[in-house]
Amino acid sequence: MDKFGMNSQTEHWHAKYVGTGNPDISKHEWFVNQHRDTLAYYASDNSLAAFISIAEGESIARTKYNMLQRMQQPCGHAPRSSGTDS
Secondary structure, three states: OOOOHHHHHHHHHEEEEEOOOOOOOOHHHHHHHHHHHHHHHHHHHHHHHHHHHHHHHOOHHHHHHHHHHHOOOOOOOOOOOOOOOO
């Protein structure tokens, strides 16, 4: 694939899937996207949610509720911007 085709494909993925990020995304925002995507998948997959609920000793509904609550701030508060992102 040529260089321009790869850029076009990358731009398409960034437009289609928010969690893929872009060059301007902060590290914290990228982690938040990854954690939210993971929690959404866990909550939507019934067999995986059942497995997690057994491991935690909770009902499936309580486990899904807890996952949805964690999606609000999965990585805590955003750090103060100091100009660098390392």
